[in-house]
Amino acid sequence: MTVRLTILSILMGLGVLVPQVVQAQVRYVLSGVVRGVGASEGLPGATVAVPALGIGATTADDGSYALTLPAGRHQVTVSFIGYATQTRELNLTRDQRLSFQLAEAGNTLGEVVIEGSGSLEQKLQTTQMSVDRLTAREAKLLPALFGEVDILKTLQLKPGVQNGGEGTSGLFVRGGSADQNLVLLDDALVYNPSHLFGLFSVFNSDAVQSVDLYKGGFPAQYGGRLSSVVDVKLRPGNPEKFTTSGGIGLISSRLTLEGPIKKGKGAFLVSGRRTYFDVFTRQINRLNNDDPDYNPIPDYYFYDFNAKANYKLGDKDELFLTGYLGNDVFGFNSQNGFNFDFSWGNTVASVRWNHVFNPRLFLNTTASLTKYKYQIANKLDQFGFNLSSDIRDLTLRSDLDYTPNERHALRFGVTATHHRFGTGSLQAGSQDGSVNIGSDVTYYGTEAGLYASDTYKPSDKLQLEYGLRLSGFQSGSDAYGGLEPRAAVRYSLTPNVSLKGSYALMYQYVHLVTNTGASLPTDIWYPSRQSVKPQRSQQVAGGVSWLLGDGRYLLTNEVYYKWAQRQIDFKDGAQLFVNPDLDSEFLFGKGWAYGNELYLEKKQGRTTGWIGYTLSWTKRRFPPQRGTNGINNGNTFYPTYDRRHNLTVVVLHQLNQRINLTGSFVFTSGAATTLPLGRFAFQDVAGAEPSAVPIYPERNTYRLAPYNRLDLGLVYKLKPIRSGGESDLTFSVYNAYNRRNPYFVYFDQIENEDTDEVLGYRARQVSLFPVIPSVTYNFKF
Incomplete structure (x- = not known):
């Protein structure tokens, strides 16, 4: 009897235990989309994790995610910058789709920058290094020039990024030039992302959801540029109700409308912005119209318009439409018959189709149009001329995401772009037709890329990301191509310390024709053809990340080395405009850049912000060639955007429920x-x-004097509007202690007052911006 009971007990024990063991080995896919409350499009870069198992994933560009989990009960945690962390319990017994709607992190101004520790932990655990993410809400709290919030200028406060000059929005990333940045707006290329000769970017902060800046370790889906990727995502419209928001500032005003197309099906967003310099200058000119000695003030204004819409075609299909139109207009009409008109701008349109095959397989297909054009019209009495240049792209790309299990996340894609380069069009003549001159130089090119990548996690401590991109370019009978390997690795020494490394090889097939250190509207894009071969660069980087203070601080230290071939400059006295043999004006050389980036950030509590310091070197060498001595007699030199030291400090402090204080300090070598x-x-x-x-x-x-500047800001939240809306006043002080930073240096003559004899020369420094206070009224209802 005892034996029987013992055997029965064993069998009963096995009967209980075996099903549990078998069940634990069964795994299912949990997938879905992470969205913000009142938004129809997903949040890219959100974290979906099961902390008890140490398993997590980051959402894709469309907000989708997929996790492979053992069957049973789990606690799933979702977090994203500026949103309240959400936790949900589920019992996983089959493949399941589970979507999340994250609420903003409260209604008070101070809370919009609070980020859960999960986000810092995500940065610690991810393989991707050399990347910074910024939301529009964070940028809006920082002090801004003339009160105009600028996403790209905020990126200049990150380590490894230099500006192109006082107040400009240009980016020079890890020793790269301005044309080596890949700027994307909802996957569509933007060629000249600036207004007002570079003082402001084309991105209206009211329409932007987030910006990702990749400085190295580039994922395989990106290609075509050497130094960085700036990936801008527009906000989706509100699918639940109609809302209006905007702002009135010193130099511009903004207005955004959004709402549902059909509840539960789709939404739209339209946003516009315009400056009004011209309103005042035209009035001043009219008042002085009768004064023959009066010199008219030129007209200037810019405007931009963003639109986005999405619509669910079914349970597995969704369509997204994005549009952008922006233009700068400069005009001067004198009383002596001299007229000068100058305009430039971007047109961008894209349509994206998202299809879910199953919880493990997603497809995104995007078609886009990009056009940039500038035009100069000049007239003097009876004679006039028009000079213009443009570039137009038609692009089709498709990206496939496949998650076979919890160890692998695969991505495949193909892209093709047809380029049209209008490198110069000139029309000149007299009104009577006696003189008529015309010239037009146009080239065509086709660029293509094919890639595959895999994120592989062999263990909890080790994670690898590797991929290969095959790219090519053809213009006429000239064809180029190459393989671009990418690799990144993360190893966790402890739960709070990770080591990271990356390598990337990049090709660039289109080039910016400019003879200045910063991008101008008149710069020309030129294809690889004849003697102008593609630029190429390689970058290696290594770093360590520490999570400190119970997860409230993240300290990272990265070192990088980048070397580039076939860098481009021009002969002295080069003819850059309307030149059918432009490639003969190029000189080719090599470049190096290396440095160390130290970064400490805090995203929790009433006081948040970051400190960044970069020690770096950038060098170029152009040997004797093409009948010239090269540049600098073939000796190595530092380009104008080389900076030895770069320190930034950003602090945001919630004083109380209605007041936020902000400040930023910048110091760079001359x-x-x-x-x-x-x-x-x-x-x-x-x-x-x-x-x-x-x-x-x-x-x-020589080096100009070091650059340093302190900006201060205050955001005061007004009492709620009766209709349920909200508003605030944003005060900014740019260059608070009135530092006269050098813009450039020139020399004037020192003369004898009696004899006008030149006794010598004196260096004079030109500074651009003194202390500039500003105020902006922002509203939403």
Whole structure:
């Protein structure tokens, strides 16, 4: 009897235990989309995790995610920057779709920048390094020039990023030039992302949801540029109710409308912005119209318009439409018959189809149109001319995401772009038709890319991300191509310390034709053809990340080394406009950049912000070639955007429920520049005054004075509007202690007051912006 009971007990024990063991080995896919409350499009970069199992994933560009989990009960936690963390219990007994709607992290201004520790933990655990994410809500709290919030300028406060000059929105990332940044707006390319000659970017903060800046370790789906990727995502419209928001500032006003197309099916968003310099200048010109000695003030304004819509075609299909139109208009009409008109702008449109095959397989297909054009019209009496240049792209791309299990996340894709390069169009003539001159230089090119990548997690401590991109370009009979391997690794030494490394090889097939250090509207894009071969770069980076203070702080330290071939510059006196043989004006060389980036950030509590410090070197060398001595006699030199030291400090503090105080401090080494070493005098005509010719040393051997600036801001939340809306006043002080930072240096003559004899020369510094206070009224209802 005892034996029987013992055997029965064993069998009963096995009968209980075996089903549990078998069940534990069964795994199912949990998938879905993470959205914000009142939004129809997903949140990219959100974290979906099961902390008890140490399993997590980051949402894709469309907000989708997929996790492979053992059957049974789990606690799923979802977090995203600026949103309240959400936790949900589920019993997983089959493949299941589970979507999340995250609420904003409260109604008070201070809370919109609070980020759960899960986000810092995500940065610690992810394989991707050298990437910064910024939301529009964070940028809106920081002080801004003229009160105009600018996403790209905020990115300049991150380590490894230099600006292109005082107040400009240009980015120079890890030693790369301005044309080596891939700027995307909902997957569509933007060529000149700036207004007002670079002082502001084309991205209206009211329409932007988030921006990702990749400085290295580029994922395989990105290609075509050498230095960085700026991936901008527009906000989806509100699918539940109609809302209106905007702002009135010193130089511009904004208005955004959004609401449902059909509840539960789709939504739209339209957003516009316009400056009004011209309103005042035109009035001043009218008041002085009768004064023959009055010099009219030029007209200037810019505007941009964003639109986005999405609609669910069914349970597995969704359609997204994005549009952008922006233009800058500059005009000068004098009383003596001289007219000068200058306009430039971007047009961008894209349509994306998202299809879910099953919880493990997603497809995104995007078709986009990009166009950038500038035009100059000049007229003097009866004679006038028009000069213009443009570039137009038609792109089709498709990306497939496949998650076979919890160890692998695969991604495949293909993209093809047809380019049209209008490198110069000139029309000139007289009104009577006696003089008529015309010239038009146009090229075509086709760019294509094919890639595959895998994120592999062999263990909880080790995670790998590797991929291969095959790219190619053809213009006429000239064809180029190459393999672009990408690799990244993360190893967790402890739960709070991770080591990371990455490698990326990049090709760039289109080039910016400019003879300045910063992008201008008149710059020309030129294809790889004949002697102008694709630029190429390689970058290796390594770093360590520490999670400190119970997860409230993240400290990262990264070192990088980048080397590039076939970098482009121009001969002295090069003819860049309407030149059918432009490739003969190019010179080719090599470049190096290396440095160390130290970054500490805090995203919890009433006081948040970050401190970044970069120590870096950037070098170029163009040897003798094409009948020239090269540049700088073939010797290595520092480009103007080389900075040895770069320190940024950003602090945001919630004083109380209605007041937020913000501040940012920037210090950088002076820009490299070329100044004359001396002058020699010669007299070519008897009796004429002698001429002084400057003697220049090697290129960029001098440094301007260091740049430093303190900006302060205050956001005051007003009492709620009766209709249920909200509003605030944003006060900003740009350059609070009135630092006269150098913009450029020129020399004037020191003369004898009695004899007008030139006694010497004095260097003069030109500074652009003094202390500038501003105020903006923002509203939403």
